[in-house]
Amino acid sequence: MRTGIANRYLPAMGIQVGLVLDNKDPEGRHRILVEFPSDSVDGPLESFWCRIVSPMAGADRGLVMIPDIGTEVVIGFATRSLNPYILGAVYNGKDDKPEPYKNDDEENNIRIFWSRNDHMVLFDDTEGEEKVGIGAQASERLTPTSGVVYHDLDSSKKIIQEYCDGSSTYTAKSTLSVKCTTASVVASNSISMSAGSTTDVLSGANINVQAGSSVSLKGVPKVNVNKGTTASPKPALQLVEAKHPPKE
Structure with missing residues (x-):
């Protein structure tokens, strides 16, 4: 000591x-x-x-x-x-509070924890805009959306938003499940799905596949297209590569 x-x-x-x-x-x-x-x-x-x-x-x-x-x-x-x-x-003339929080509106709606390396937890009690922000390596601006990674909870609309400037990765050792009424996945470039064994796409009614150019179906050794009827099932249609006869 x-x-x-x-x-x-x-x-x-x-x-x-x-x-x-x-x-x-x-x-x-x-x-x-x-x-x-x-x-x-x-x-x-x-x-x-x-x-x-x-x-x-x-x-x-x-x-x-x-x-x-x-x-x-x-x-x-x-x-x-x-x-x-x-x-x-206490704050002093040398060590001041995180900027730019100044309580300019005098409503005192913000409660914040801000660490030395710019990790922060923010509670916003603004009426009608209540939210909780969690930021990692937040920038100089004191908003939940200004960090490299943030989570935004809107209690009034029951909305949770997640955003990052780079990539997001979700990893589960067992099962990853997403349940909701309506799901939408939008990518500005491309979407890729892969599975080590089996991929199942099921729908209670219709499945629509549409492409602006072409659609390719490939199977090794074959592709089966079945008419799904239980009354009189028909044999699978086997699509094989066309073999043209030689020119005379």
């Missing part, structure tokens, strides 16, 4: 402010060291290891957020002792 002779001169009364000096607790208890501003010739005063006040804490549960080194924090001391508690962090 880090120690220093300045510890005995800590301002152990009321509320103080300081900067996080170290956040690697040697005992793994999520404590931090803080240095206090001082006019002393010996330099800033250094705290003992400080416990962090959390909205929730307990055995195998709670909210764990350790301030980064250099963060300005507010410290309180219990019953005039040298046991400090970190009450929270």
Whole structure:
């Protein structure tokens, strides 16, 4: 544990402010060291290891957020002792809030968690436009749609939208199922489907296949076209490659 002779001169009364000096607790208890501003010739005063006040804490549960080194924090001391508690962090002239959130409309509709590397969770309580945004590597603009990856939940319309600037991949070790009333898949270029064994396309009524140019059906060794009637089933029609007789 880090120690220093300045510890005995800590301002152990009321509320103080300081900067996080170290956040690697040697005992793994999520404590931090803080240095206090001082006019002393010996330099800033250094705290003992400080416990962090959390909205929730307990055995195998709670909210764990350790301030980064250099963060300005507010410290309180219990019953005039040298046991400090970190009450929270504050913005200042150097470290400001994520931009461009300024609450210009004075409605205070936005609640946000924004991490050091631009991951964010946003709650928007704007009346009629309520939504939740989750962004990874979000850009400088504070909107759910501005990140490289985002999920947008519109509670008023019960709509979930997903978007990314690159590619999306869904992988399941077993079964991937999609169930809905109407499904639509649109691709501006092409659509490709493949299966290692069997591909089934079933419809309760009609199946329409339409192409602007040509339709190709290939099977090895054959293609079967059956008239689906149970009363008088007809044999399959085998389509084979046409063999023209030699020219005379």
